[in-house]
Amino acid sequence: MDLAVLAETLRRVTVEIEHDGRVAGAGVVWAPELIVTSAHVLRRQPRVALRDASGRGAEVRVVASDRAADLALLRVPGLAFERTSCRDDAPLPVGALVVALGHPLGIRGAVTRGVVHAVGAVRPGGRPWIQADLKLLPGNSGGPMADARGHLTGINTMIVGGLAFAIPVSEIRRFVRAAGAAVA
Numbered sequence: 001m002d003l004a005v006l007a008e009t010l011r012r013v014t015v016e017i018e019h020d021g022r023v024a025g026a027g028v029v030w031a032p033e034l035i036v037t038s039a040h041v042l043r044r045q046p047r048v049a050l051r052d053a054s055g056r057g058a059e060v061r062v063v064a065s066d067r068a069a070d071l072a073l074l075r076v077p078g079l080a081f082e083r084t085s086c087r088d089d090a091p092l093p094v095g096a097l098v099v100a101l102g103h104p105l106g107i108r109g110a111v112t113r114g115v116v117h118a119v120g121a122v123r124p125g126g127r128p129w130i131q132a133d134l135k136l137l138p139g140n141s142g143g144p145m146a147d148a149r150g151h152l153t154g155i156n157t158m159i160v161g162g163l164a165f166a167i168p169v170s171e172i173r174r175f176v177r178a179a180g181a182a183v184a
Contacts, residue, residue, distance in 0.1 A: 003099070007111040009150045010101040013084040014143055015050040016108065017041050018057075026102040026143030027074065028152060029081040035074040036172055037142030038157050039065045042072050050074070052081060053109065064179035069127075070157050071167060071175045072142075084144065087151035089170040091119040092130060100134045100156050100164065102143030112136070117163055128171060130154045134164035 013029040017037055025041030027050060035050065042048055042065060051057045058076050065072040092098070096116045104110050114134035121128055130145060136159055145154040145166040154166030 003111070003113065006099060006146070006148070006150050007101060007109070010099065010111070010144055010146055011053045011109045012082050013152075014101050014109070015052050015081075016103050017142060018049045018051060019043065019045045019047070023103045023106045023108075023139055025139060025141040026156075028142070028144045028155060029084050030073070030172075030176060031083055032081055033076050033078075034063070034176070035060065035076060035081075036155060036176065037072050037074065038155060038167075039067050039070050039072040040157075041142040048074065050076065064175070066175060069167070069171070069175055071155065071172065073176060073179050084152045085150060086169050086173075087147055087153045089168075089173070091168075092116050092147065092153055094118060097148045098130075098132050098134065098145050098153060099148075100132075100136060100140060100143060100145050100166075102136070102140030102156065104137035104139040106139060110140075112140075114164065119168070128168050130166040130168055131160075131163045132166070133162070136164045140164075 027035040027037035060074040
């Protein structure tokens with residue numbers, strides 16, 4: 001794995017989510033006009049803007065938001081972004097190498113790498129998570145967790161006990177379908 005090449009690939013499909021000109025988090029290009037992010041990144045703001053890796057900015061419309069699932073879907077009319085490549089729904093093996101990209105503390109396109117510790121529900125009957133030893137900070141939320149080939153495996157959401165927690169791509173697909181915008 002060439003980490004520099006992988007990071008550049010992820011930068012092309014990761015956007016900055018902004019409120020009042022400040023970076024609030026990241027989002028991942030799901031389809032040419034659709035961005036997936038963590039719902040908590042939106043902070044119930046009436047105006048949300050984004051900026052892509054080239055610096056292009058746009059105001060966005062929230063298509064769907066589910067606070068319980070911590071997922072949001074944004075539409076950017078008229079802008080055709082490069083789409084991310086998603087991993088299939090098979091769980092990542094424990095020990096797999098993963099990377100995360102985001103904008104921690106306003107640092108654009110920062111990358112970090114780690115190893116998957118666990119995949120699945122933390123409690124019986126709970127929602128599934130990907131848990132990895134990635135260093136995440138404010139600004140990484142909503143950004144991609146990807147496998148060593150650059151395929152999206154999940155959306156980074158939080159840190160618990162020093163581990164990064166990401167929502168698996170299978171859950172993201174369900175959310176997008178339920179929002180009526182099934183694209184993948």
